[in-house]
Amino acid sequence: MPARVVLGVGAGIAAYKACELLRLLTESGSRVRVVPTADALRFVGEVTWAALSGEPVTTQPWTGVEDVPHVRLGQEADLVVVAPATADLMARAAAGMADDLLTATLLTARCPVLFAPAMHTEMWEHPATQANVALLRHRGAIVLDPAVGRLTGKDSGAGRLPEPAEIFALATHLLTRGHPGTRPARDNDLAGRRVVVSAGGTREEIDPVRFIGNWSSGLQGYALARTAIARGAEVTLVAANVSLSDPAGAKVVRVTSAREMHDAVMAAAATAAAVVMAAAVADYRPATRHQAKLKKDGTGQAPEPIHLVENPDILAALATRRTAASKTGNEQVLVGFAAETDTSPQAAKAKLARKGCDLLVVNPVGNGLGFGTADNEAVVYRADGSVTEIPRGPKEALADVVWDLVACNLKLSVTPVNPDKIHRKLPGLIEGVSTWRVVCSHLSR
Secondary structure (H helix, E strand, O other), X not given: OOOEEXXXXXXXXXXXXXXXXXXXXXXXXXXXXXXXXXXXXXXXXXXXXXXXXOOOOOOOOOOOHHHOHHHHHHHHOOEEXXXXXXXXXXXXXXXXXXXXXXXXXXXXXXXXXXXXEOOOHHHHHOXXXXXXXXXXXXXXXXXXXXXXXXXXXXXXXXXXXXXXXXXXXXXXXXXXXXXXXXXXXXXXXXXXXXXXXXXXXXOEEOOOOOEEOOOOOOHHHHHHHHHHHXXXXXXXXXXXXXXXXXXXXXXXXXXXXXXXXXXXXXXXXXXXXXEEEOOEOOOEEEOOOOOOOOOOOOOOOOOOXXXXXXXXXXXXXXXXXXXXXXXXXXXXXXXXXXXXXXXXXXXXXXXXXXXXXXXXXXXXOEOOEOOOOOEEEEEEEEOOOXXXXXXXXXXXXXXXXXXXXXXXXXXXXXXXXXXXXXXXXXXXXXXXXXXXXXXXXXXXX
């Protein structure tokens, strides 16, 4: 049974981008009903929406009134996405108004609701808009932070609609978690929580041309960021040397080296409820960074050895700071990732104790495993001695299990995560693999 999606379109210039979002949704197999506001049709006409969706389009509840559309659309939807969500539309939604078909649908929807705002910076930053966003989030809606970039005219700043492929990626995740057709309740167990995720691989410069690095693509960290956003969290993503589109709704801080990542993570984590260190951070860096490119001298002599010094241990530093802050009631959850060729329980438990984190996610790498792939597998070791195996599947599925465990530590979950539940849950998540292949192809362009 195809997922039933309502695509609400607000009256903003970014409405044209919703055409691409609609195409992605329909090509993934979803049945999409476009519900624009009356003024949104000034930007993209009714004929365009109807042709792209294959469904009727109307702005008012008086068309087809015998089907009671102002109630039925929201009741039957598996997901409602509003893109662009203007300041006016979010204000009406927050006030509970039902003066057109879209706002009436928002009132009757009991499925996940995703708002993708787009407006000028001053409108986004206005206290009234921020209050409306906070209220919508408090009620369980996912409201993304807008992207930063070129707006209409000569203006630039926060207020740009996130890229359609990124909104689609988040929408797909919400549908996958909910298993279309089961009519689940909202699952915003991280709502109101600030989390920090690191991703990618650091680079330590030898000279202006060469560096010491690793094969990390950042895909697992980005999957963690997206899934946290889908569960209502406010996400700061510290990304090292990745070529991926910014996840819709995340604040992205870009770094290059391990020391830069240390400074960025320590600053972002100061007020975070959880920190997930999924980045591959270099253990060592060259003691000296040469100012000019190192060249052959023509004598055939081997170059001088590169002397290495140890980089700061970010996870251990977070644990040390948490210990010092625990007297003030700071219960920050720390998660480490260990990409290992030695995945033995003995090595994992020793590393968990050494790092001082709550969870250590150990995943095998090498020979085509782990780095740069769409799937992953891992064993999670917890400080309380429990062990959770995560079988091979999409990186988004692994990310969801990690956040389940984090939620447990945050005391947001009443029942501890059961490994058997993960194996039962995974097939439903894997149903989204083909869709995620579409997402990845768009994000890698």
